[in-house]
Amino acid sequence: MSVNAHPETLAALSEPSDIIDGVGLEGVPQGLLVGRDTEAARLADLLGLDDESASGLVLLSGDAGIGKTRLLAETASRARRAGWTVLIGHCLGEAGRVLPYLPFSEMLGRLETQDPAVIERILTMHPHLAGLFPSRRRPTDLRDQSPLDTVDRADLVEASHAAFEDLAQQGPLLLVVEDVHWADDSSRDLLTLLFTRGFAGRVSIVASYRSDDLHRRHPLRATLAHWSRLGALHRVELAPSATMPSASSSSASNPGA
Numbered sequence: 553m554s555v556n557a558h559p560e561t562l563a564a565l566s567e568p569s570d571i572i573d574g575v576g577l578e579g580v581p582q583g584l585l586v587g588r589d590t591e592a593a594r595l596a597d598l599l600g601l602d603d604e605s606a607s608g609l610v611l612l613s614g615d616a617g618i619g620k621t622r623l624l625a626e627t628a629s630r631a632r633r634a635g636w637t638v639l640i641g642h643c644l645g646e647a648g649r650v651l652p653y654l655p656f657s658e659m660l661g662r663l664e665t666q667d668p669a670v671i672e673r674i675l676t677m678h679p680h681l682a683g684l685f686p687s688r689r690r691p692t693d694l695r696d697q698s699p700l701d702t703v704d705r706a707d708l709v710e711a712s713h714a715a716f717e718d719l720a721q722q723g724p725l726l727l728v729v730e731d732v733h734w735a736d737d738s739s740r741d742l743l744t745l746l747f748t749r750g751f752a753g754r755v756s757i758v759a760s761y762r763s764d765d766l767h768r769r770h771p772l773r774a775t776l777a778h779w780s781r782l783g784a785l786h787r788v789e790l791a792p793s794a795t796m797p798s799a800s801s802s803s804a805s806n807p808g809a
Contacts, residue, residue: 588623591790592630595623598786599726599756601631607724609747611779612760614790620760623790624728627758636724636756639663643734652738655729656712657684663719674718678711680704709742713749720753729759733772740775747785763789 600606614620628638639662641655651657664671664685675682682688719725729735729743746757766773779785 588619588626588790591623591788592626595627595758595788596630598788599627599631599758600724600754601627601634601636601726601756605754607751607754607756609750609756609782609785610758611776611785611787612758612790613763613787614760615764615792616762618790618792620762620790621730624730624758624760628726628728631724631726631756634724636726637719637722638726638728640728640730643729643731643736643739645734652736653684653708653712653742654736655739656742657686659727660684660715661686674715677718678714680707681711681715683708684712705738705741709745712742713745713751716746716755717751717753720751720755724754724756727755727757729757731761732759733761733765733770735772737771740772744775744778747779747782750784 595610595612596602598610599608612620612624628640631638639659641658643655644651660671660681671685675688716725716727727746729739732740732743735743743757743759761772766776780787
């Protein structure tokens with residue numbers, strides 16, 4: 553069963569997200585992308601942005617300050633121009649690690665702001681998805697238990713996958729998750745399910761992380777080792793210099809190495 557979003561809703565969703573003002577992609581000034589033409593074209597190709605039937609899954613990595621956010625901002629703009637609905641979520645430092653599913657709550661919070669009726673229909677079909685909406689979570693009990701601890705997490709991630717699948721029935725959907733090196737366990741688990749299962753409709757996902765932040769015991773390392781074995785997931789790694797040939801994709805390499 554699909555969700556019938558209004559056309560004006562999908563158009564509005566293609567505007568930059570303002571859930572977290574000035575953070576990540578929304579803080580990037582729009583303009584000419586210099587020195588990353590090869591990477592931008594490669595990323596667009598892997599995500600299927602210019603193909604009327606394609607979609608793709610991409611993991612974008614590189615050191616801090618190397619240009620990942622600027623490249624993602626250009627990719628999001630390119631997708632919007634091609635008629636894609638773009639939902640963006642950020643992982644936010646230490647704070648983000650204690651907020652379950654933060655990037656996905658941000659994505660769906662944007663949708664709720666633009667068209668609450670769409671969310672009502674999604675929640676009617678997938679009630680477990682309510683755990684991703686702060687305004688709809690139940691108050692904590694006397695033991696200060698997190699609301700999400702009372703939700704069957706398996707049902708919640710299944711509902712999330714189904715909701716994105718439903719949204720894609722109205723047109724191609726691009727999910728952008730920035731700074732996965734700051735993601736909490738639940739966000740990494742949900743990304744793993746989305747990467748592993750894929751979609752029947754046109755849903756593309758690009759997730760980014762800082763490769764220089766991954767110390768030996770970083771929690772993302774084990775997840776990256778698992779993701780590296782997924783044949784449908786491509787890797788784009790930015791080199792230190794924009795003048796160097798730097799985009800590469802491989803489903804066999806180990807990004808955690």
